[in-house]
Amino acid sequence: MTPRAASPPDLTRTGILIVEDFEAMRAILRDLLARAGASRITYANDAAGALTLLERHRFDVVLCDLHLGHGKNGQQLLEEARHRQLLAPHTVWLMVSAEKTADMVAGTVESRPDDYLIKPITETLLFSRLKRQIAKKRALAPIEQAMRDREYLRALRLVEAELEQSNPHAWDLKRLQADLALHAGDYPRAHAIFEEALNLRDLPWAHLGLAKIHFHEGHLDDARRELRKITDGNRAYLEAHDWLARTLVRLGELDAAQDVLLRALDTSPHAPTRQAELGEVAWHRGDLETATRAFQRAVDLARDTPLRAPMPYLWLARVQLARGDADAAQATLTTLARDMREDAGASLLAQAMRIPIHLRVGERDRAQALAARLGADLRARARALPAEAVFDLAGPLFELGDPATAGALLGGVVGNNHEHPEYLERAQELFARAGLADEGRELLAGAARAATEIMNQGVRLAHEGRLDEAIQLTRKAREQMPNNARLLLNHAYLLIAWMEKHGRDLDLALETRECIETARRLKPEEKRAGELLTRLELVGNDLELA
Amino acid sequence: MSDSAGKLDITTFLLSAIHDMKNSLGVMSSYLEEALALDGADAPARTRTARALYEAQRVNDHLIQLLALYKIDQAFYPFDPEHHCLADLTEEALARVAVLAESAGIELDGECPDTAYGWFDYELVFGVVVQALRNALHYARARVRLEVQSVGAGVRILVDDDGPGFPDFLLEHGNAARLGIHHQSGGTGLGLYFASVVAGLHRGGGDNRAASGAIRLENGGSLGGGRFILELP
Numbered sequence: 001m002t003p004r005a006a007s008p009p010d011l012t013r014t015g016i017l018i019v020e021d022f023e024a025m026r027a028i029l030r031d032l033l034a035r036a037g038a039s040r041i042t043y044a045n046d047a048a049g050a051l052t053l054l055e056r057h058r059f060d061v062v063l064c065d066l067h068l069g070h071g072k073n074g075q076q077l078l079e080e081a082r083h084r085q086l087l088a089p090h091t092v093w094l095m096v097s098a099e100k101t102a103d104m105v106a107g108t109v110e111s112r113p114d115d116y117l118i119k120p121i122t123e124t125l126l127f128s129r130l131k132r133q134i135a136k137k138r139a140l141a142p143i144e145q146a147m148r149d150r151e152y153l154r155a156l157r158l159v160e161a162e163l164e165q166s167n168p169h170a171w172d173l174k175r176l177q178a179d180l181a182l183h184a185g186d187y188p189r190a191h192a193i194f195e196e197a198l199n200l201r202d203l204p205w206a207h208l209g210l211a212k213i214h215f216h217e218g219h220l221d222d223a224r225r226e227l228r229k230i231t232d233g234n235r236a237y238l239e240a241h242d243w244l245a246r247t248l249v250r251l252g253e254l255d256a257a258q259d260v261l262l263r264a265l266d267t268s269p270h271a272p273t274r275q276a277e278l279g280e281v282a283w284h285r286g287d288l289e290t291a292t293r294a295f296q297r298a299v300d301l302a303r304d305t306p307l308r309a310p311m312p313y314l315w316l317a318r319v320q321l322a323r324g325d326a327d328a329a330q331a332t333l334t335t336l337a338r339d340m341r342e343d344a345g346a347s348l349l350a351q352a353m354r355i356p357i358h359l360r361v362g363e364r365d366r367a368q369a370l371a372a373r374l375g376a377d378l379r380a381r382a383r384a385l386p387a388e389a390v391f392d393l394a395g396p397l398f399e400l401g402d403p404a405t406a407g408a409l410l411g412g413v414v415g416n417n418h419e420h421p422e423y424l425e426r427a428q429e430l431f432a433r434a435g436l437a438d439e440g441r442e443l444l445a446g447a448a449r450a451a452t453e454i455m456n457q458g459v460r461l462a463h464e465g466r467l468d469e470a471i472q473l474t475r476k477a478r479e480q481m482p483n484n485a486r487l488l489l490n491h492a493y494l495l496i497a498w499m500e501k502h503g504r505d506l507d508l509a510l511e512t513r514e515c516i517e518t519a520r521r522l523k524p525e526e527k528r529a530g531e532l533l534t535r536l537e538l539v540g541n542d543l544e545l546a
Numbered sequence: 547m548s549d550s551a552g553k554l555d556i557t558t559f560l561l562s563a564i565h566d567m568k569n570s571l572g573v574m575s576s577y578l579e580e581a582l583a584l585d586g587a588d589a590p591a592r593t594r595t596a597r598a599l600y601e602a603q604r605v606n607d608h609l610i611q612l613l614a615l616y617k618i619d620q621a622f623y624p625f626d627p628e629h630h631c632l633a634d635l636t637e638e639a640l641a642r643v644a645v646l647a648e649s650a651g652i653e654l655d656g657e658c659p660d661t662a663y664g665w666f667d668y669e670l671v672f673g674v675v676v677q678a679l680r681n682a683l684h685y686a687r688a689r690v691r692l693e694v695q696s697v698g699a700g701v702r703i704l705v706d707d708d709g710p711g712f713p714d715f716l717l718e719h720g721n722a723a724r725l726g727i728h729h730q731s732g733g734t735g736l737g738l739y740f741a742s743v744v745a746g747l748h749r750g751g752g753d754n755r756a757a758s759g760a761i762r763l764e765n766g767g768s769l770g771g772g773r774f775i776l777e778l779p
Contacts, residue, residue, distance in 0.1 A: 001633075001636060001637065001640065001655065001656040001657060001658060002640070002654070002655050002656070003640040003641050003643070003644035003647065003654055003655075003656075022569070024573045025573070028573070028576050031580075098565055098568060098569065099565075099610065099613055099614070100614070100623070100624060100626075100669045101624065102622060102624045104624055104626070118669055119568070119569070119572050120572040120575055120576060120606065121572075121576075122576075122579075122641060122642060123641070124637065124638055124641030124642070124644075125638055125641070125642070128634060128637060128638060128641075132634070170629070170663075171628070171629035172629075198751075199751065199752050200665065200699070200751040200752060201627055201665045201749075201750075201751035202749055202751065202755070203627065204626065233621055234621050234622065234623075234625070235621055235622045236617075236621075236622040236623060236624035236625070237624065267622050
């Protein structure tokens with residue numbers, strides 16, 4: 001082998017986007033690419049400019065610097081582009097970086113670029129990586145498409161077919177295969193691949209994979225042991241820190257969880273979800289100063305991204321109020337109303353959460369007026385509101401003499417979480433404090449019982465072969481309990497059973513998928529979600545079960 | 547990197563200064579490479595440009611190594627062994643020093659099985675191999691050779707030159723970690739220290755978990771000069 005033996009790739013028909021804030025570097029990349037015949041090159045200085053271009057064109061290759069000066073960095077840009085589906089399945093994303101950083105060992109397929117180019121970028125480095133990744137992405141585009149369609153079983157089949165041809169990317173593919181098996185709820189298969197990998201080398205991602213399985217199966221001590229193998233002595237593996245913190249919270253070890261999150265944030269402070277996790281842990285520890293800082297960061301970091309959601313704002317306002325800073329809490333809600341004005345639910349919450357603030361600072365009349373104005377809206381949306389917001393709101397509503405709205409809100413929370421007695425207890429406590437213990441017990445027990453009965457009746461009807469009636473029942477119940485994960489999965493199960501009998505129906509398939517995905521968002525650890533997705537995929541398709 | 551009051555400490559400045567220097571050197575190197583690729587320059591100008599390129603790349607590599615060592619020391623280097631194609635490593639490492647070899651009139655070649663793979667952290671090992679190649683090119687008379695072999699589950703990487711070979715004190719202190727700063731060697735010992743740290747991070751798998759990587763220096767080799775060996779389990 002002699003140097004420069006490699007021929008350049010043919011880039012004459014390749015659409016390329018260069019995202020780079022450093023002018024000299026743009027010129028270098030342009031000149032290098034020109035040597036491979038590239039002429040369709042577009043440039044962006046920053047993430048905002050890149051997003052505008054990505055909205056309009058489907059590029060074949062994106063060369064993106066990790067550090068982009070002002071605004072979002074390359075990693076955030078990639079995540080947003082993927083989230084908004086602005087990339088074609090075959091698009092190659094190469095991240096240019098000055099050095100190897102912790103962001104580069106993020107575990108999930110979704111968050112990784114196709115490859116990293118560490119500066120200095122030379123012709124051979126650029127060409128060999130481009131050739132390799134373009135060929136690889138072409139070959140794997142059908143798998144990528146299947147994943148986008150959330151058809152994990154089809155994706156798994158395609159990966160297996162690739163592996164049978166003794167593909168050169170074998171371990172990339174096996175890692176992907178294990179991730180897909182996790183998504184599809186096929187833990188034994190994922191487990192086998194992680195074990196196989198660990199037999200070859202002490203690989204952080206394989207330990208992480210095993211830990212996720214332990215966590216989902218409720219083996220928290222095993223999960224912790226596996227995660228400690230990665231995090232002890234090295235704080236670069238950020239995703240492992242997040243999972244460790246999650247595990248420690250479940251184990252009730254809040255001090256340790258906060259330490260782990262702080263360590264991860266020290267390495268990479270720009271993750272809004274990690275900041276929000278820290279905020280919650282700190283809140284439960286009574287460390288309101290840390291909680292304030294963390295939620296503020298979470299809000300700021302997520303503001304212009306698809307991760308933006310009302311909860312961190314509400315948490316921030318809650319912590320600020322708990323510290324006696326009503327003005328700051330008001331300001332936070334004003335920000336929420338402005339940042340998310342297009343979201344009716346968020347707007348309602350931004351208004352309603354002022355009720356406890358007014359009450360707290362002695363503005364009872366204003367609280368009263370606001371509660372009266374919002375009462376009907378709140379009752380109408382009671383079942384879709386986040387539980388933590390409801391718990392903050394119910395007490396003040398009782399105090400203002402509106403037990404009807406308070407009861408509707410608490411009943412909604414209990415109905416959505418009928419399998420979790422802690423919600424029932426917290427709701428009952430609020431009724432008791434309002435001197436309405438008996439009324440509360442009756443209403444809440446009724447809500448929980450109704451949920452249980454619907455589940456049981458649905459199962460019974462299904463057993464008797466009366467699928468249509470069962471579906472009618474659970475569909476109606478879904479309107480009452482739109483965030484009840486168990487109900488959603490039961491409903492999905494019945495819909496699939498119906499389709500298995502009568503054939504695939506497009507509307508029902510969509511309804512099923514929506515139920516499964518909402519349930520998965522509510523309870524990410526629910527293994528049944530993956531299994532049902534797999535069964536849904538099989539309905540009316542000629543893929544036979546593995 | 548900053549204390550609770552948000553005040554930046556000296557480490558922050560050092561790190562950002564290193565990044566800044568590294569970016570400048572990167573740009574400088576690519577201009578120098580382009581200058582060398584142009585026809586028409588006379589021989590003395592080419593020699594000086596090549597010398598400048600060598601220095602710019604050497605310092606650039608040292609900065610990269612310093613950053614990596616800092617991160618390893620502070621326990622946040624994202625050590626990430628993956629299953630890499632050995633031919634890709636060979637090709638990219640040779641290419642990285644090709645301009646330098648050409649301008650110095652040294653014949654550079656490499657040998658590697660086409661389909662062999664090995665588990666290693668690409669960036670770290672690439673850094674070690676390029677450093678060894680550059681060093682060999684500096685001392686070689688006419689030839690440098692890179693050989694990457696697959697050995698069991700591990701990898702052996704040899705860099706040979708036909709120069710005068712390593713001085714005795716370097717051979718005696720086979721363990722570069724103990725070398726420290728040595729002005730006689732014409733360098734700071736950083737390169738060898740870096741190589742030994744990188745080797746040590748790599749561990750075996752399966753029944754070979756206890757094994758870790760190592761570096762060795764020899765004289766003789768296939769070209770009669772110095773030979774640098776990196777072995778990964």
